[in-house]
Amino acid sequence: MSAVSVSVQTADFDQSHEVAMLRQGRVDVGAVVSFVGIVRQWLPEASVAATPSDDTLTLEHYPGMTERMLLDEAQRTAACFQVLGIRVIHRVGTLPLGDQIVLVAVAASHRQAAFEACNYLMDWLKTQAPFWKKETHAGVGQWVAARDADDQALLRWQQTTDRHHTVPLVNGESP
Amino acid sequence: MKIQVRYFASLKEQLGPEQWLDTRTWAEPAPATVGQLRDWLVQQSQVHAQALDVGAGAHLRAALNQAVCDMDTPLLADPSGACEVAFFPPVTGG
Numbered sequence: 595m596s597a598v599s600v601s602v603q604t605a606d607f608d609q610s611h612e613v614a615m616l617r618q619g620r621v622d623v624g625a626v627v628s629f630v631g632i633v634r635q636w637l638p639e640a641s642v643a644a645t646p647s648d649d650t651l652t653l654e655h656y657p658g659m660t661e662r663m664l665l666d667e668a669q670r671t672a673a674c675f676q677v678l679g680i681r682v683i684h685r686v687g688t689l690p691l692g693d694q695i696v697l698v699a700v701a702a703s704h705r706q707a708a709f710e711a712c713n714y715l716m717d718w719l720k721t722q723a724p725f726w727k728k729e730t731h732a733g734v735g736q737w738v739a740a741r742d743a744d745d746q747a748l749l750r751w752q753q754t755t756d757r758h759h760t761v762p763l764v765n766g767e768s769p
Numbered sequence: 770m771k772i773q774v775r776y777f778a779s780l781k782e783q784l785g786p787e788q789w790l791d792t793r794t795w796a797e798p799a800p801a802t803v804g805q806l807r808d809w810l811v812q813q814s815q816v817h818a819q820a821l822d823v824g825a826g827a828h829l830r831a832a833l834n835q836a837v838c839d840m841d842t843p844l845l846a847d848p849s850g851a852c853e854v855a856f857f858p859p860v861t862g863g
Contacts, residue, residue, distance in 0.1 A: 631863055653862070654777060654778055654781075655862075656775075656777055656832070656835070656855060656857070658835055659832060659835035659836070659855075662835065663837075684862065684863075695863075696862075696863055716863060719862055719863040720861075720862060720863035721860065722860065723860060723862045723863070724777070724832075724857065724860050724862070725860055725861065725862025725863070726777060726778035726779075726857070726858065726860060726861055726862070727861045727862070728778070737778055737779045737782075737858065737861075738861045739859075739861070740828075740858075740859035740860065740861055744863075763837075764830055764837050764859070764860050765830075765859045765860055
């Protein structure tokens with residue numbers, strides 16, 4: 595039985611602590627892969643002042659639906675890639691440059707499954723989880739547009755995940 | 770049927786705080802599908818029409834009772850007789 599847990603929260607997280615929790619009390623874990631997404635400066639270097647920036651990224655979600663979709667998908671991912679544990683944390687609210695946004699940590703018996711499950715879940719998160727990003731520079735906010743490249747990244751998993759997935763896609767081709 | 774309409778991200782911002790959570794009770798005939806509800810909302814004001822015109826409508830996304838759906842999805846109420854429809858742009862998390 596795999597241990598899957600997800601959180602949507604405003605608070606920051608500690609990657610080491612989360613990985614330790616994922617492994618706690620288990621001797622069947624042979625590999626942990628963890629990914630952390632970070633708020634980076636999205637503007638070209640030339641267009642921003644050298645002084646510390648007050649640019650921010652604001653994340654909105656659909657309370658209730660987002661948490662449930664994340665949990666469902668993390669459970670499907672654990673079954674599909676046969677991993678032992680998954681921890682997902684996604685932050686919401688307004689975050690400064692350099693802040694952590696998202697954590698996906700996967701524990702498995704062997705490294706390949708851990709790498710693949712982590713990679714897949716991030717591709718899914720980027721294109722299917724109900725979160726919306728808004729970039730604010732010099733007090734002016736702009737909603738981030740969805741990227742085709744992210745949709746393509748998810749599609750390459752289709753054969754792997756088809757057996758476990760029957761839910762419709764949010765982004766990608768219009769219904 | 771009681772329909773609660775919610776908007777997220779750019780749609781929520783365009784519609785403003787008075788509009789982004791909108792509960793309407795319909796005498797029959799209520800809209801039969803999520804797409805018909807969208808078409809009805811578009812007629813309500815210029816602001817609705819603009820907000821729901823995500824990529825000329827092609828990029829508008831929706832959920833019914835907190836599950837992703839498409840515009841052809843029938844508007845079904847939960848056992849309490851209410852249903853929740855959300856409209857939003859393509860997602861950009863991660």
